[in-house]
Every structure is written in structure tokens, then in C-alpha cells.
Amino acid sequence: MTTVRQTYLDAAGTALALLGDPAVAARWDEPSALESFAVGGLAAHLAGQVLAVPAVLASPVPDEPPAALIDHYTRATWVGADLDSPTNKGIRASGDKAAADGPAALVERTTATLDGLRETLPEEPADRIVHLKGRWSLTLDDYLTTRLLEIAVHDDDLAVSLGVATPELPDAALEPVFALLTTLSARKHGAPAVLRALARAERAPSDITAI
Numbered sequence: 001m002t003t004v005r006q007t008y009l010d011a012a013g014t015a016l017a018l019l020g021d022p023a024v025a026a027r028w029d030e031p032s033a034l035e036s037f038a039v040g041g042l043a044a045h046l047a048g049q050v051l052a053v054p055a056v057l058a059s060p061v062p063d064e065p066p067a068a069l070i071d072h073y074t075r076a077t078w079v080g081a082d083l084d085s086p087t088n089k090g091i092r093a094s095g096d097k098a099a100a101d102g103p104a105a106l107v108e109r110t111t112a113t114l115d116g117l118r119e120t121l122p123e124e125p126a127d128r129i130v131h132l133k134g135r136w137s138l139t140l141d142d143y144l145t146t147r148l149l150e151i152a153v154h155d156d157d158l159a160v161s162l163g164v165a166t167p168e169l170p171d172a173a174l175e176p177v178f179a180l181l182t183t184l185s186a187r188k189h190g191a192p193a194v195l196r197a198l199a200r201a202e203r204a205p206s207d208i209t210a211i
Contacts, residue, residue, distance in 0.1 A: 005121045007172045008144040011151045012050050012114050014167040018155055019043055019110060023162040025103040032161035035083060039161050040103070041095035046154040047110045048098060049147045053117055056143065057124070061131045069142040073184055075135070079211050145176050152177045184210035 018024070024043050032042040073079055078087040099106060121144075128140040138146070152169055159166040169177075185208045186194045197204040 002170075002172045003122075004141040004144050004148075004176070005124070007170070007176075008148055009114070009118055009121060011148055011169055011173045012117070014169060015046050015049065015151050015155055016107070016110050016114055018158055018164075018167055019047055019103070020107050021162060021164060023164055024158070027162060028099075028103055030161075033157055034161075037092055037095065038099075039158070040099035041092060042154065042158055042161060043103065044098035044106055045091065045095040046151070046158055047106050048095070049150045049154070050110050050114050050117070051098070053147070054113060054120075056130050056132065057120070057140075059131045059133055061129050061137055064137055066129050066137040066139050066142070069138070069145060069180065070183060070187075072136070072138060072142070072146055073180075073211065074187070145180065148173050149177045149180055181210040 028040040030039050032039045129137050130140050130143050131137045156166045189208050193205045194208050197208045
């Protein structure tokens with residue numbers, strides 16, 4: 001049975017392969033498919049789903065119960081926030097900063113970090129809890145599930161920006177992502193709206209976006 005940790009590592013490998021596509025370097029300074037994000041900043045944001053993990057693993061964990069996976073999104077300030085909100089401006093600024101050294105350096109850092117995670121993640125205890133600085137704690141597997149969602153969404157964002165095929169993720173990666181997005185969408189729009197969008201095109205709503 002494939003674990004969440006191995007699934008995350010496999011998905012991170014698809015992101016790394018996309019980051020190494022020559023089209024990334026060729027279009028580095030061009031606008032991406034996401035408004036106000038250059039290709040370089042978006043690439044760095046995708047890479048961040050790997051680069052940020054070691055620091056999360058190293059952060060002290062307060063004596064508090066972990067939040068539920070769904071609460072990670074219901075508490076998040078960026079969900080549903082305006083494009084020019086401080087949170088979203090901060091996300092873009094962080095991506096631009098991480099992209100400052102260029103595409104080759106980004107791929108090099110991401111490769112080294114992913115190589116390290118391939119060694120360390122399988123050794124983490126099954127009940128491992130991690131803390132997100134300034135926010136809350138999650139189980140490690142729930143945290144990695146949030147990274148799976150980010151990788152799936154931003155793999156597609158970057159691929160569309162480059163005009164290349166979206167990387168294929170295994171079912172083991174897509175199933176928890178779809179389950180999470182469906183739950184979030186039902187909370188936002190109501191279960192009938194999601195049911196109709198998936199099963200009844202003739203009365204489907206125009207929007208069931210989850211985040």
C-alpha cells in the first residue's frame with residue numbers, strides 16, 4: 001500500500017521534472033496563467049511545496065492537538081481572499097524572492113531538498129505532528145496532503161503558463177486531492193451544487209470552485 005509520504009515524494013518528483021523543462025527558463029520573466037504572477041514566481045511557488053518542508057519538520061511543536069485537515073483551509077486567510085489582499089501579495093512576493101537566483105538555481109535547490117526528503121520522510125514516526133509557524137499544528141500526513149493539493153494545482157498552472165502538457169499524477173495522489181477539493185466545495189456551495197455539477201450537467205451551477 002502506497003503511503004501518503006511516498007505519494008507526496010512521487011508527486012514532488014513530477015513538479016521537479018516540470019521545473020526543469022526548458023520552457024520554464026525561456027519564459028521565466030513572462031506573465032504566467034495566474035494574474036500578477038510571472039512564470040518565475042509561479043515556478044518558485046511550486047518549488048516551495050518541496051523547499052518549505054524541511055523547515056516545517058524542524059519547527060518546535062507546541063503541546064496542542066493538531067487541527068483537522070479540513071480546518072487547515074477553513075482557518076486559512078488566503079482562501080477566498082482578494083488578489084490584492086495582504087496574504088496573496090505576500091505569497092507572490094515570496095515566490096518572486098525565491099525566484100531571484102534564476103531557474104537553474106531553483107532546480108538545483110529543489111533537487112537537493114527532495115533528495116534529502118526521500119531519506120528523511122520515510123523514517124518519521126507514524127504519529128508525527130508538525131507545526132506551521134504562526135498558525136497551527138497538523139499531523140505530518142495531513143500536512144503532506146495539503147502539499148499534494150498545492151502540487152496538483154500548481155503543476156497545472158505552470159504547465160498552462162508554458163503551453164506544455166500538465167504532468168500526470170498517480171491515482172494515489174489525485175484521490176486525496178479530489179476528496180479534499182470536493183469536501184471544501186460542498187462546504188462553500190452546498191452539497192447539491194457539487195452533486196449536480198458532477199452528475200447533472202443540465203442543472204449544474206456555473207461555479208463550484210473549492211478554494
